[in-house]
Amino acid sequence: xxxxxxxxxxxxxNRLALAGLVVMGIVVALAVLTPVLPLADxxxxxxxxxxxxxxxxxxxxxxxxxxxxxLSRLMWGTRLSLAVGFAAALVAATLGAAIGIIxxxxxxxxxxxxxxxxDMLMAFPYILLALAIVAALGPxxxxxxxxxxxxxxxxxxRNIRGITVGLxxxxxxxxxxxxxxxxxxxxLTEILxxxxxxxxxxxxxxxxxxxxxxxxxxxxxxxxxxxxxxxGSMLGEARSALITNPHTSVVPGMMILVIVMAINLLGDGxxxxxxxxxxxxxxxxxxxATLVAQDRTPVPAHADxxxxxxxxxxxxxxxxxxxxxxxxxSLNVRPGEALGIIGESGSGKSVTALSVMGLVxxxxxxxxxxxxxxxxxDLIGAPYDALRRLxxxxxxxxxxxxxATLHPLYRVGDQLIEAISAHRHISRAEGRAKALDLLExxxxxxxxARINDYPHEMSGGMRQRVxxxxxxxxxxxxxxxxxxxxxxDVTVQAQILSLLDDLRRDRGLAIIFITHxxxxxxxxxxxxxxxxGGRIVEEGPTRAILDSPxxxxxxxxxxxxxxxxxxxxxxxxxxGLPPAVNDLPPGCAFxxxxxxxxxxxxxxxxxxxxxxxxxxRCLFPVTEPQEAAQ
Ligand code: SF4
Numbered sequence: 256x257x258x259x260x261x262x263x264x265x266x267x268x269n270r271l272a273l274a275g276l277v278v279m280g281i282v283v284a285l286a287v288l289t290p291v292l293p294l295a296d297x298x299x300x301x302x303x304x305x306x307x308x309x310x311x312x313x314x315x316x317x318x319x320x321x322x323x324x325x326l327s328r329l330m331w332g333t334r335l336s337l338a339v340g341f342a343a344a345l346v347a348a349t350l351g352a353a354i355g356i357i358x359x360x361x362x363x364x365x366x367x368x369x370x371x372x373x374d375m376l377m378a379f380p381y382i383l384l385a386l387a388i389v390a391a392l393g394p395x396x397x398x399x400x401x402x403x404x405x406x407x408x409x410x411x412x413r414n415i416r417g418i419t420v421g422l423x424x425x426x427x428x429x430x431x432x433x434x435x436x437x438x439x440x441x442x443l444t445e446i447l448x449x450x451x452x453x454x455x456x457x458x459x460x461x462x463x464x465x466x467x468x469x470x471x472x473x474x475x476x477x478x479x480x481x482x483x484x485x486x487g488s489m490l491g492e493a494r495s496a497l498i499t500n501p502h503t504s505v506v507p508g509m510m511i512l513v514i515v516m517a518i519n520l521l522g523d524g525x526x527x528x529x530x531x532x533x534x535x536x537x538x539x540x541x542x543x544a545t546l547v548a549q550d551r552t553p554v555p556a557h558a559d560x561x562x563x564x565x566x567x568x569x570x571x572x573x574x575x576x577x578x579x580x581x582x583x584x585s586l587n588v589r590p591g592e593a594l595g596i597i598g599e600s601g602s603g604k605s606v607t608a609l610s611v612m613g614l615v616x617x618x619x620x621x622x623x624x625x626x627x628x629x630x631x632x633d634l635i636g637a638p639y640d641a642l643r644r645l646x647x648x649x650x651x652x653x654x655x656x657x658x659a660t661l662h663p664l665y666r667v668g669d670q671l672i673e674a675i676s677a678h679r680h681i682s683r684a685e686g687r688a689k690a691l692d693l694l695e696x697x698x699x700x701x702x703x704a705r706i707n708d709y710p711h712e713m714s715g716g717m718r719q720r721v722x723x724x725x726x727x728x729x730x731x732x733x734x735x736x737x738x739x740x741x742x743x744d745v746t747v748q749a750q751i752l753s754l755l756d757d758l759r760r761d762r763g764l765a766i767i768f769i770t771h772x773x774x775x776x777x778x779x780x781x782x783x784x785x786x787x788g789g790r791i792v793e794e795g796p797t798r799a800i801l802d803s804p805x806x807x808x809x810x811x812x813x814x815x816x817x818x819x820x821x822x823x824x825x826x827x828x829x830x831g832l833p834p835a836v837n838d839l840p841p842g843c844a845f846x847x848x849x850x851x852x853x854x855x856x857x858x859x860x861x862x863x864x865x866x867x868x869x870x871x872r873c874l875f876p877v878t879e880p881q882e883a884a885q
Contacts, residue, residue, distance in 0.1 A: 265528035272524020278517035286334040295324035297331045298482040306500040319489075319503050320496055323482075329506055332484035337514070339400050339478075339485070340466030346404035347465070348458045351411020356450065358412070359419025360442055370416065373409045381406040385468065389477045396485070399478035403468045411457055418453050422446055452529045459522035463515040470511055486511050543643075544613035545569070547636040548623040556628040560587035561765050562611070562650070562733050567635075568624035569603075569610045578837045580606040582789035583625065585863075588733065593759060593766040595780035595797065597773065597812070601833050603789035604769045608735045610635075612650055613642050629733070648678045651726035653736040657718035661710040667694075667721045668706035674728040693724035698754060716747035720754070727758065735767045740775065752778055773816045777801055782868075785809045788844030789836050795869035805869065805876040807849045843873070851875045 266272055285292075301322035309317040309325075316325040358369040376384070388402035422428060423446070431441045472478040473487025481488070486507045493503035554565040569581040581603045588594050596604045609615045611627050611634065627634045629649060634642065654660045662670055671693055672686035681689070687706070694702035697720040710718055719739060726734050736755065740748040756779055759766050768780055776783050776797055783800055785793040785808065793806040804810040814827040831848040840846060842857035849856070855874055863872045 262528050266524050269524040269527060271520045272527070275517040275520030275522075275524065278513060279521055282333065282514060282517065283337065285330060286337050289330045289334050292330065294327040294330060297323060297327040297484050299323065300482075306496065306503070308500075309502050309506075316506050317500075317502050319492065320500075325503065325506050328484040328489060329486075329510060332486045332489050332507060333510055333514070335396070335479060335483070335485040336466055336470060336473075336487065336511075339396060339403075339469045340462060343400050343403040343407070343465045343469060344458050344462040346400070347407035347461075348411050348454050350404070351408040352415045352450065352454050354408065354412040355415030355417075356419050356442055356446055359416040360423050360438070360446060362420065362423065366416070366420075369412075373412050376406075376409045377413070382468070382471070385472065386475075386477070389472060394477045394480060396473075396479045396483070399469055399472040402472065403465050406468075407461060407465060410461065411454070414457050415450055415453060418450050419446055422449050456522075456526045456529050459525040460519070461522075463518035463522065466518070467511070467515055486514075541616035541618070544617075544639050545610060545615040546617040546621045548621055551622065551624050551636065553633055553635070554626040556626070556631070560589045560592075561630060562586075562588040562767075563628040564607070564611070564625070565628070566625035567607065567610055567622070567627060569606050569615055569620060569622050571619045572621060573619050576837045578835075579839060580620075580789050580836055581610060582836075582839070584786070584789075584791055585625075586784055586791070586794075588765045588767060590732065590765055591759070591763045592782065593756075593768060593780045595768045595770060595776035595783040596786060597770055597776055597783055598786035599771060599812075599829075599833055601836070602786040603836070604771075604786050605737050606789075607786070608652075608737055608767060608769055611735065612646050612652070613637075613639075614652075644678075647674060647726075647731065648729040649731050650733045650735065651729070651731040653719075653722050653726045653734060653739045655738040655741050657715070657722040658710065660722060661718060663710055666707050666709055667713070671706075671721070671725060671728060674725050678729045689728075690724075693727055694721070696727065696758070697721070697724045698750075699724075714747075715743055716750065719743060719747075719751055723751070723754065723758070727762075730762070731764070733765045733767070735769070737769045738771070741770075741772075748775075755779065773801070773813050785812065788834050788839055790844070790872065791863060791870070792845070792872045793870065794863075799869060803878045805871040805878045806845075806873045807851050807877055808845050810877050811848075851877070 266276070301318070304314075304318050304322035305320055307314045307318040307322070309315065311317060314324055314326070316329060319325055319328065354369060354373070358366040358373075385402040385406045388405055389398050392398040392401065428441060428445055431445050436444075469478060470485070470487030470490065473485050474491040476488075476491060479485040479488045481492075489507035490504060490511075493500075493507070497504050556563045556565060564584055564586040567581055567584045568579070571578040571580060584603070584607050586594065586596075586607075596607065598604050606615055606620075610622055613622075613634065615622070622635050625635065629645060632641070632645075634645070661667065665673075668687060668690050671690035672683065675681060675686050675689055691702055691706055694706055699705050699717060699720050705713070705717070710721070713721065722739070726736075734755075739755075740751050743751060752775060755766065755768075758764060766779075768775070770776060780797045782795065783797045784791045785800075785806060787808050793800065793804065793809045800809060801813070804813055808829075811827065811829045815829065829848055834840060834844050834847070840857065842855075842859055843849070843852070843861050846852045846856045853875060861872050861874060863870050
């Protein structure tokens with residue numbers, strides 16, 4: 256029941272589908288009520304009253320070439336067209352789905368024979384096939400219905416067979432077979448419930464088309480026969496008076512348009528509401544900038560860095576669950592400084608980084624609190640145009656997977672030129688020269704030739720260098736590198752890190768380096784912030800933290816890193832899993848995994864205790880701050 260409610264709620268959110276539903280509701284209600292409505296007999300002719308114009312007395316929509324009341328014929332015709340269209344869709348869906356399920360479930364030779372037959376049917380132009388079927392069976396509405404249903408069966412069979420092939424390999428079907436269920440029972444109880452939404456989607460998007468096809472056959476005189484009215488035959492009869500008395504064509508034509516439009520809008524809405532990927536929001540087009548909660552109170556910058564995060568809070572609202580991915584992060588990045596953010600997957604590092612420039616996908620992301628200052632400007636809630644000007648020009652990103660960030664169909668040189676010209680007006684020749692400089696700056700060998708490469712023609716390391724070149728394209732002040740070396744092998748990783756370090760020193764760049772690897776932090780970063788459960792749990796100069804970690808989590812994280820030449824020692828995995836950020840414990844988020852935990856740790860929020868250049872969020876740190884500062 257809740258599934259039906261969810262479906263209706265999703266459908267109601269789509270205004271066009273809702274409009275289609277309302278229109279179709281009215282049309283169907285009128286069609287059902289037609290026999291009891293006070294209408295004239297649709298088939299009674301009155302040649303003295305031919306072609307009476309609409310809005311005449313006693314003939315609201317006028318009369319046709321035989322003086323028959325057009326309103327009455329329209330209502331009866333609509334009733335018939337809807338009934339035939341729906342019946343054809345039902346027949347095609349039922350038979351097509353049955354064929355598709357049998358082919359997909361049994362596979363092998365059965366599948367081959369059935370699907371080759373379906374392919375042969377699909378090889379014919381469907382309208383010619385429909386005409387051939389009606390010609391063989393003879394004109395008439397039932398024969399038109401059979402023809403329309405027959406030409407649509409292959410469409411349903413193909414769709415449902417594809418879904419069934421996947422389902423037939425699933426574990427729950429194997430389990431049903433092992434439990435001794437017969438094939439018929441497995442098909443009815445395991446396969447069919449899973450293909451019903453696909454059948455409904457296919458029906459909802461084709462039913463309008465089937466009404467049109469039926470009307471088309473009637474228009475050609477192969478469907479309903481005189482004096483019986485359906486929308487197609489009304490149009491066919493009005494052909495000869497199209498110029499002199501256009502209302503006889505416009506009335507049924509408008510009704511066909513309204514019905515097909517309404518069904519298609521409703522069908523699109525039904526498809527969106529039933530598609531699991533659309534239902535989950537995975538295919539929603541995100542907003543150009545992350546949503547900001549209206550009750551957010553901007554916070555003044557607390558330090559004089561080039562990029563300052565103050566109590567930043569970012570959440571994901573998925574249905575009735577709230578994921579607090581970033582729960583009040585404060586950071587300060589100075590010009591030319593490399594700051595590392597380290598933590599396990601799911602600790603909030605990347606969401607923190609993406610929140611800076613409003614790149615967290617909304618929905619479901621939303622910044623609920625805090626501020627991010629670039630120099631004096633608060634970026635949270637800044638107008639989209641302002642963010643666009645800053646993105647890439649002042650704050651640029653390097654992402655983990657260059658394969659995913661580079662467009663596969665464009666040459667890398669063209670992509671670099673586009674990145675440059677997004678922020679300044681330059682000629683193509685100037686753009687190409689600058690792109691070449693950038694590729695040389697990131698040490699791509701034979702840059703003049705590689706500038707014409709497509710991304711797939713480059714190695715992973717080369718692609719990442721292009722990603723770095725793109726980040727440098729507009730000489731930004733800050734680069735946020737989100738695990739840029741994770742997908743690379745160690746040798747290439749070392750080259751990329753050394754390249755980033757050189758670029759930072761040459762250009763005075765500030766770098767925020769997101770990683771889960773303390774080795775990388777030690778090589779590149781001046782300071783490091785350790786994140787856990789969406790919060791910073793320790794922060795300080797890299798050397799000091801590497802020498803004397805204060806937070807038990809930092810200590811355990813460092814114990815996971817192997818040291819070359821460090822002698823034999825056991826690599827300790829951290830027991831347990833990070834907490835789910837939609838269900839954080841009231842006290843310390845690390846308590847369940849901490850070997851120093853005490854009752855006080857679980858009793859309330861633990862503040863970040865700052866002393867000198869070190870800060871730690873722990874009641875019983877491994878090393879006391881005073882000791883560490885010495
Ligand atoms: S506050 Fe307690 S549980 Fe949390 S890290 Fe410190 S000692 Fe461990």
